Amino acid sequence: MRKYFGTDGIRGRVGEGAITPEFILKLGWAAGKVFKDQGKKIVIGKDTRISGYMFESALEAGIVAAGVDVRLVGPMPTPAIAYLTRTFRASAGIVISASHNPHTDNGFKFFSPEGTKLSDEVEELIEYYLDQPLEVVESNLIGRAKRIDDAAGRYIEYCKGTLPIGLQLSGLKLVVDCADGATYHVAPRVFNELGADVIPLGISPDGLNINEHSGATKPELLQQRVLAEKADMGIALDGDGDRLILVDKLGRVRDGDDVLFIIATHLMKTGRFSGGVVGTLMSNFGLELAFSKEGIGFSRAAVGDRYVNEKLTQHGWSLGGEPSGHIVCRSITTTGDGIVAALQVLQAMVEEGKGLDELLVGLTKFPQKLKNIRVKKRFEPTDVPALQKAIAVANEKLNGLGRVLLRASGTEPLIRVMVEGRDSDVVDELIEYLVNEVEAAVGLEG
Template sequence: MTRKLFGTDGVRGTANTWPMTVDLAVSLGAAVGRYFRNEHTGVHRVVIGKDTRLSGYMFENALTAGLTSTGMNVLLLGPVPTPAVGLLTNSMRADLGIMISASHNPAADNGIKFFGPDGFKLSDAMEAEIEALVAEGVDPAKPGNIGRAKRIDDGRFRYQERLKSTLPSGLRLDGLRVVVDCANGAAYRTAPEVLWELGADVIAIGTVPDGLNINAECGSTHPAKAVEAVRTHGADLGICLDGDADRIIVIDETGEIVDGDQIMALLAARWAEEDRLKGGALVATVMSNLGLERFLQSRGLRLERTKVGDRYVVERMRAGGYNLGGEQSGHIVMTDFATTGDGLMAGLQVLSEMARTNRAASELTRNFAPVPQLLKNVRYGAEARPLEDPRVMAAIRDAEEKLLGKGRLLIRKSGTEPLIRVMAECEDDALLVSLVDGIVAEVETAAA
């Protein structure tokens, strides 16, 4: 069974443009309500969270209408980070969790992500079954069985307590000055409050959402303001979250940007020393740098690679019994504490190491020299099939031959945007640029 609505992280697109329309959201709510209503008996409950996008109000109401029409009771959390939805779905004994967010995308976009009763994202197979139900149409409940909707006021605080509980008992962040950029997104209150409660001196930016400024020149995809703030305030660490706070980029005290690979290297090495790294392996995607793999190998550890998407990282972790994984982009997954990527939780782990060792962020987060990596994106139209073009295919084959034994090449479609991502790694900078630019040129021609 194939999926057309769902990408690598739920359903996503521009608001009021298919598939992100009110009609589709109502149908999707009814379909997923029908799916989980049929799977369970008794009281049916779903929790819904959202980020700060203007269109979140619209989709929250539309999903609620679809869900209640099939007999699901809806608990509305309001603006909370994505990992809070995973946590609260499980802790509130819900049948289903929904996050309304397009993560790091611009404000005009939005998305719908689903979590099962265990707090983990749904599998491809489950999403395909839900798509089939969307096509079949609504199966409404009898009038007396229509669901109810209720606002939950303390969901954010429950999540904040969970975050603090992941640190060693009694550990405080006194004396550490931290810049946190909340991207005008879902963590705009949560992140500064948690850091302050743990004793940090907090400089918060990106905390004035207006519905249209989420991820706008701020957050993990635009860290320049946070870099400036770290340097201006002499901060010990900068934490940049994205719109739904499930990913992180760190800035050390010198203003250098630290990606997810370096954060995972720090945590993997530390956990291995403490005999906490299950299976002696870290799970990451094909995008993670070859330098990370070599770093792990030098310590007798393994890198398990998956296709792109933190959902696939989590699936591999659960299948293999691993407890640490993530993506170069900053999704860090720690299944001892959470069911999905959690940017703020990862930031707290870095701060914990700084407090425990009394070492600077730059010392802790420069664990390996990355192999030169170049990534370029090419946007394509809805009808274009650039990767099927013979000239593109020939350019890819030629690049693979030239990189044989020297590096690696990865060409893929984005699962969240109409982009072809062209990435290569090679220690020969000139060859790296030549090969990537050559493929990009052919893809642009084919996509025109």
């Protein structure tokens, strides 16, 4: 078990645990020690939360103290750092972000020189150095920091280049919600420069409003605006731009499962698909059935885009993702990218001449309910006998026509409870039963 790293880097409440300037200074130094032999340059990006400035300085100081140079790109989406790490031939990339969490949290995501998430072994090596005394290199060996001014433009051109030459979005009206996060100065420009009529939302970050009232986890404002503007589609990104949730012209929210279905079936229709699709334990069973009917293979990974990537590598496949909106198109990029995934959906709409709702014909989801329970201390529900019994009772009630999943979040102090089945009434009954059992088994935060 790793001491600090979760399913997607290190994350927590600002000022508590590992999320302090003192710790992050040491984290930068430890990362510098690990990546020093692979090159002499680490790219640092961040989202728009106010604590990012504090942590950027601490991280930079630690890295240069280890004798490694720093390239600062400012507020940029997480997938942009994966791309820039590759193009700058850097030894690593680090994103200061707590993704979809509120501004009171922050975190640190790492990328390898290839733009992929780190392996467990590399994360464990960083943790090893975190427990060692910090030693500054000789003064003449201290790293240098440099700010990259054209990072946003580089990433915008990269995103636009993921569509075929000549494909335009002219005639499409899009509402683009940036969650007052890292995509605020990037996403609207991408879609606008490709010809779409763009109505932007969430593009006024003040350091405190990231993910507050908009974005992939709060699509209600986007739904209202799509209907009011009579838009063709709404695009919701999260605070660091690696998640995508869509809203169709009728105001209905479409999640990562819907996105996977559209991209995979379009690639199949155009003869550009091979292999299968990787989902997660949270992927709707209806998606699995739909892929089976289309002759598309489907495999489930543990929750987290790093595990989706691992499974894709294992199978040699190129498309995977999560219902939460992390979509990985490995033939195009190395990590979840909300803008790139949205462009793949738009390509399908343009090439097939169909709306978002029409592209989803053939996908019928099972009723599914998900509830999050905040806890004081992270634990695995399957280790609690009372909850093991509750899971068994729920599975017996479903009688083989559904699924139950209780798991600890890898990024927040939450227990996630999911029930899926053919009968929506049974699903509603069991989600309440399991939530009550979890609340009875643990002490909740006030």
